[in-house]
Amino acid sequence: MSWSAGSSAIWGQVHNDSGEKTGRRILIAENNTGNSILLLRTLESLNHQVVIASNGQQALAEFGALSFDLIFIDMESPEMDAFATIQTIRDREKAEGGHVPIIGMTEHPSSGDRELCLSRGTDGYSAKPVSLEEIETFLCAVAISEPVPLWRRPILWDRAKALERLEGDEELLREVVGIFLEGKPKMLAQMEQALLDQTPKTLELAAHGLKGDLAYLGVVEACETARQLEGMGKKQELDNAKVLVARLRIQLSQVDGIMRQI
Amino acid sequence: MKLLIAEDDPFFRRILERLLGSEFEISTAVDGNVAWTMLQENDGPRLAVLDWVMPGMTGPEVCRLVRTTPRLASAYLILLTDKNSAADITAGLRAGADDYLTKTIRPGRTSRARRNGAKNCRTASRSGNPSLSSRGCPPAGEINTLGNNS
Numbered sequence: 001m002s003w004s005a006g007s008s009a010i011w012g013q014v015h016n017d018s019g020e021k022t023g024r025r026i027l028i029a030e031n032n033t034g035n036s037i038l039l040l041r042t043l044e045s046l047n048h049q050v051v052i053a054s055n056g057q058q059a060l061a062e063f064g065a066l067s068f069d070l071i072f073i074d075m076e077s078p079e080m081d082a083f084a085t086i087q088t089i090r091d092r093e094k095a096e097g098g099h100v101p102i103i104g105m106t107e108h109p110s111s112g113d114r115e116l117c118l119s120r121g122t123d124g125y126s127a128k129p130v131s132l133e134e135i136e137t138f139l140c141a142v143a144i145s146e147p148v149p150l151w152r153r154p155i156l157w158d159r160a161k162a163l164e165r166l167e168g169d170e171e172l173l174r175e176v177v178g179i180f181l182e183g184k185p186k187m188l189a190q191m192e193q194a195l196l197d198q199t200p201k202t203l204e205l206a207a208h209g210l211k212g213d214l215a216y217l218g219v220v221e222a223c224e225t226a227r228q229l230e231g232m233g234k235k236q237e238l239d240n241a242k243v244l245v246a247r248l249r250i251q252l253s254q255v256d257g258i259m260r261q262i
Numbered sequence: 263m264k265l266l267i268a269e270d271d272p273f274f275r276r277i278l279e280r281l282l283g284s285e286f287e288i289s290t291a292v293d294g295n296v297a298w299t300m301l302q303e304n305d306g307p308r309l310a311v312l313d314w315v316m317p318g319m320t321g322p323e324v325c326r327l328v329r330t331t332p333r334l335a336s337a338y339l340i341l342l343t344d345k346n347s348a349a350d351i352t353a354g355l356r357a358g359a360d361d362y363l364t365k366t367i368r369p370g371r372t373s374r375a376r377r378n379g380a381k382n383c384r385t386a387s388r389s390g391n392p393s394l395s396s397r398g399c400p401p402a403g404e405i406n407t408l409g410n411n412s
Contacts, residue, residue: 165366172280179273208315212344212365213273 099254141246158218204233264307268297294319322357329358
């Protein structure tokens with residue numbers, strides 16, 4: 001199988017003994033050939049199916065044609081026009097449902113890159129080259145035990161449950177959802193900072209707060225992740241926390257899109 | 263009547279403010295230390311909803327301080343918690359809380375809590391031993407059903 005810059009191609013399709021495809025389906029939206037191949041090879045070595053798009057238009061075409069478990073996108077090249085591309089993906093998801101985790105990448109990282117990416121609809125950020133550890137973190141975050149693609153997950157947010165708790169008060173529900181959405185980025189940032197600083201207590205408290213909100217709102221899966229993170233903070237065992245924080249960010253992004261529709 | 267809501271999470275703070283705001287003069291604190299300062303004020307609130315886990319002192323720690331301060335004997339303290347185990351709840355009550363609400367707050371049930379809380383706060387003795395049994399508190403189970411029924 002060959003690949004050349006300027007065209008998109010499916011790489012690394014892996015089959016198990018019974019001929020079924022295995023691994024995740026991942027889109028690399030990247031204009032730089034060297035970076036694409038590096039990332040491709042790494043993902044391929046982990047048995048994932050990879051599609052490469054070298055500009056925004058191709059990325060959108062691939063997104064429209066296939067379902068992906070994860071997208072890596074270059075945030076810098078004009079050809080990719082990442083902000084517009086991501087916006088289009090998110091708009092389509094709003095109309096059709098689902099939420100594909102997107103990881104933004106920059107070549108020359110500056111301090112605000114991560115926040116900028118997250119504010120433009122990505123679920124994670126990585127400086128290039130994306131390290132194996134980061135890839136594993138992102139993939140673990142999207143990996144869910146059941147063999148169901150993320151976009152086909154069951155109810156992410158039990159809105160009816162939340163509304164029932166508030167005895168049908170739609171106005172109050174809208175208000176508290178707004179408070180939740182506003183406070184969510186800060187709590188996630190606190191958790192990520194706690195991992196950088198190795199401060200389990202901070203992780204525990206931030207996860208605890210988020211867990212309470214999520215439980216009240218009926219966001220079951222993310223609530224469970226927050227509960228696990230709280231436990232890790234409490235036990236001062238942060239080894240696996242990075243993966244769970246990344247997973248929580250993705251889960252919350254999925255819920256975010258749904259909540260903003262009310 | 264004044265009611266203190268000590269809760270660092272704006273989400274639950276707002277829900278409580280909204281549900282209780284029409285009947286009480288609400289003041290809020292975002293950590294346990296500030297809550298304790300407010301409760302000590304001469305004309306401070308004597309009815310308080312205290313989050314269990316918050317920055318500074320925890321809810322139970324504030325309860326303990328209130329219960330060792332005779333002039334605050336009439337205070338009626340409700341712990342707000344996501345803890346459901348009997349052991350946790352007992353620990354909270356032993357710390358001096360009069361009752362608790364779990365974080366599955368519902369408007370209708372909160373209204374029962376506020377009625378009971380206000381009533382007991384008004385009728386409580388302002389002197390003497392500030393133990394649960396001496397302050398005319400309802401059986402703990404009465405308000406405890408607030409969260410567990412949900």
